[in-house]
Amino acid sequence: MITNHFVALLLASILTSVTILVTYSSYESFSLSYGQQFSSGTEGQKRIVVVTVGCGKSIYFALNSLKSILISKRTDAPTAVYLFTEKNQHGMAREKYDSFLRSNCTGCRSVELFLLHPSYPSEKGRLWLKMWRPCATQRLFLSDISAFTDAVIYVDSDTIFLAPVEDLWEQFALMNDSQAIGMASEHEIGMEWDAHYGRLSHVPFVPPLGVNSGVLLMNLTKLRAVNFVGELVRDYRTYKENLNYHDQDLLNIYLHRHPDRFFHLNCSWNYRMSHCIKRRCNCRSARDHGVRLVHGNAKTFIKKTTQEFRWVSDAIAQVDLPATRDVKEELIRRSFKTTVNHTFCGSLLFNAFMS
Numbered sequence: 001m002i003t004n005h006f007v008a009l010l011l012a013s014i015l016t017s018v019t020i021l022v023t024y025s026s027y028e029s030f031s032l033s034y035g036q037q038f039s040s041g042t043e044g045q046k047r048i049v050v051v052t053v054g055c056g057k058s059i060y061f062a063l064n065s066l067k068s069i070l071i072s073k074r075t076d077a078p079t080a081v082y083l084f085t086e087k088n089q090h091g092m093a094r095e096k097y098d099s100f101l102r103s104n105c106t107g108c109r110s111v112e113l114f115l116l117h118p119s120y121p122s123e124k125g126r127l128w129l130k131m132w133r134p135c136a137t138q139r140l141f142l143s144d145i146s147a148f149t150d151a152v153i154y155v156d157s158d159t160i161f162l163a164p165v166e167d168l169w170e171q172f173a174l175m176n177d178s179q180a181i182g183m184a185s186e187h188e189i190g191m192e193w194d195a196h197y198g199r200l201s202h203v204p205f206v207p208p209l210g211v212n213s214g215v216l217l218m219n220l221t222k223l224r225a226v227n228f229v230g231e232l233v234r235d236y237r238t239y240k241e242n243l244n245y246h247d248q249d250l251l252n253i254y255l256h257r258h259p260d261r262f263f264h265l266n267c268s269w270n271y272r273m274s275h276c277i278k279r280r281c282n283c284r285s286a287r288d289h290g291v292r293l294v295h296g297n298a299k300t301f302i303k304k305t306t307q308e309f310r311w312v313s314d315a316i317a318q319v320d321l322p323a324t325r326d327v328k329e330e331l332i333r334r335s336f337k338t339t340v341n342h343t344f345c346g347s348l349l350f351n352a353f354m355s
């Protein structure tokens with residue numbers, strides 16, 4: 001399955017070479033050259049911009065993530081969500097988005113969806129496409145796409161917003177002049193025994209235990225000023241034999257070299273199963289402030305053994321917009337409370353919903 005998508009993507013990439021297709025929610029389609037500016041209705045600078053990817057079957061999760069943004073949105077702040085997915089999935093994604101809009105939910109009035117075809121700068125394209133899953137390395141090239149004018153939040157498809165996207169965007173204001181990339185730790189202090197970086201990995205990483213690429217705050221203006229993509233390509237050539245987590249490893253290598261460009265994002269914004277090992281929560285900010293964004297990495301939104309995570313994702317998928325209360329009721333209906341609250345990780349998730 002992946003291979004088919006991969007081949008399709010590769011072919012599509014060769015055909016479109018330096019152009020990407022942009023489809024507006026008003027259903028216009030047009031090509032956009034790399035390095036070319038496009039205006040998208042609202043003044044780009046002032047909007048919240050979220051980028052996500054959903055190639056192949058992960059489109060299901062990407063649309064669920066979008067739905068969670070609509071559900072948790074707090075204000076009317078204009079927000080653009082850019083979803084990279086194969087052209088043959090655009091129709092389905094648009095239909096789903098339209099069905100969300102028909103509910104007139106709070107977020108529906110202020111969130112606009114843009115569909116894009118996965119795209120890579122031509123001469124680097126082949127190299128990167130071969131590197132990992134389709135779509136997965138797209139995040140590394142966002143600064144090459146001038147449609148994204150200043151800053152973007154990037155989230156993996158397997159993410160669920162429990163806190164408003166506005167709150168995550170506000171983290172940009174906490175960055176100092178040199179900080180350009182915000183990421184949460186891959187492992188928290190005290191989890192050395194379980195860590196990938198420093199134990200199994202053979203590449204430089206952000207101390208103390210590496211960073212996770214599932215949620216990224218990227219100030220593209222700053223990254224463009226320092227030839228970010230050029231350095232990543234160089235690092236890829238140097239380290240390609242040693243990469244386990246591919247694009248995440250590359251970001252670790254990059255930020256290891258440029259600690260002044262790294263902004264530490266709280267783990268409550270990238271809450272994963274690895275935060276709740278051995279009946280203890282090692283994500284302090286989630287314990288103190290609640291879980292803000294759930295990241296179902298390593299298939300935790302699918303596996304039966306990680307049902308507290310799977311149920312959160314399923315509940316979002318199954319509720320009808322608009323009401324937030326319905327999500328709570330759905331979770332209660334699923335015995336989320338009684339079945340999941342006995343695990344520490346689950347009770348934190350439960351509280352995030354019920355507060």
Ligand SMILES: *[C@@H]1O[C@H](CO)[C@@H](O)[C@H](O)[C@H]1NC(C)=O
Pocket residue numbers: 102103104
């Ligand atoms: C949604 O809002 C529009 C415009 O305000 C209105 O015409 C429509 O009836 C509303 N739909 C629902 C389902 O409330």
Ligand SMILES: *[C@@H]1O[C@H](CO)[C@@H](O)[C@H](O)[C@H]1NC(C)=O
Pocket residue numbers: 150151172173177219220221222
């Ligand atoms: C990104 O950095 C530029 C240049 O320092 C700055 O003007 C802009 O406000 C920053 N964007 C955000 C969202 O913080």
Ligand SMILES: *[C@@H]1O[C@H](CO)[C@@H](O)[C@H](O)[C@H]1NC(C)=O
Pocket residue numbers: 176177178179259260
């Ligand atoms: C921004 O903060 C980081 C981390 O504390 C630091 O390394 C860097 O020097 C700071 N940059 C500026 C311009 O103050």
Ligand SMILES: *[C@@H]1O[C@H](CO)[C@@H](O)[C@H](O)[C@H]1NC(C)=O
Pocket residue numbers: 266284285288289
């Ligand atoms: C991040 O977490 C730390 C530790 O719990 C906390 O002190 C800090 O206030 C948090 N920051 C935000 C923005 O929530």
Ligand SMILES: *[C@@H]1O[C@H](CO)[C@@H](O)[C@H](O)[C@H]1NC(C)=O
Pocket residue numbers: 337341342347
């Ligand atoms: C969940 O479990 C915790 C500790 O195990 C308990 O204190 C809390 O009351 C439980 N919450 C619910 C809603 O059952």
